[in-house]
Amino acid sequence: MSCGVDEAGRGPVIGPMVVAGVCASRDALIGLGVKDSKKLSPKRREKLAKEIRKIASQIIVLVVEPEEIDSLRREMTLNDIEVELFARIISKMNDEVVYVDAADVDEERFAREIALKVRKDVNIISKHKADLLYPEVSAASIIAKVERDRIIEELKKKMGDFGSGYPADRRTKEYLEEYFNEHGDLPPNVRRSWKSARRFLNKKRQSNLGDFS
The missing domain is CATH 1.10.10.460 (Ribonuclease hii. Domain 2)
Known part of the structure; x- marks a missing residue:
């Protein structure tokens, strides 16, 4: 098993940010044909999300509402917020190696800052475009995107x-x-x-x- 973490909804002015962590067999994920969620149609993302949930040993989803984002922004940059949120996910994961999509221009710094907040020994591999490089990050990207899309559709019914x-x-x-x-x-x-x-x-x-x- 290997684990990946990614987010959906970093940039919008309306709606939450969703961070997801997925632990699954890399070979199984490759077999599903996972890729960066932005390169998939909504229908394909939803289908893959269901398949990922069947084979994953662990899935963690964190929904961060606009109010919490605003509160965190009083003390942190957006990159710092991602460090905090990724650390929350990784702290709950059961694997010693976790791949993450780097938000910082400095990939290694992003990994170090997450590691400082994670209360256990874990090897964090941080890369730009990790959702293209690592199937486990692609899977996390898909889970996060599908969850955020679901929330957005619910919000539109109300708003x-x-x-x-x-x-x-x-x-x-x-x-x-x-x-x-x-x-x-x-x-x-x-x-x-x-x-x-x-x-x-x-x-x-x-x-x-x-x-x-």
Whole structure:
């Protein structure tokens, strides 16, 4: 067995980040044809996620809500948050070697910082594009992506169509504009610590002040 850790939803302004850890036979994962989740269709990801769950010896999923991300951002960079979240997953894993997708430009530093937070002896192999290099990280990427997509669809049932939730998405921008115009604030499940959210609020507040000048 070997283990991998990856995340989904690092960049969006709406919705949670999901981190997943998967331990499974590398040969079995290769047999399934796992690859970076971004290179798979939603239907293929969902099918693979079911197959991964059948063969994995361990799967750990951590859902980090926007409120917790905002709270952590008061003290940490986004890379530091990933170190913290990856460490939480690895601390629960039963293998001595874990492959991770490096968020830091310095792969080895990312591994060292995770290791400092993990309360056990574990060899962390950190690489850029690890979801392309290691099947166990590909599997973790798929599990994380499928879980986040499920959560996003549930949120849309409650909130309406906000698009992908990424700051550059035109529908996401329109949704935030429409919601603010109606409610005078950002909607729930928005990462208020994101620069795009702060810029949006500042722009709207300055515009409102201008109405009274």
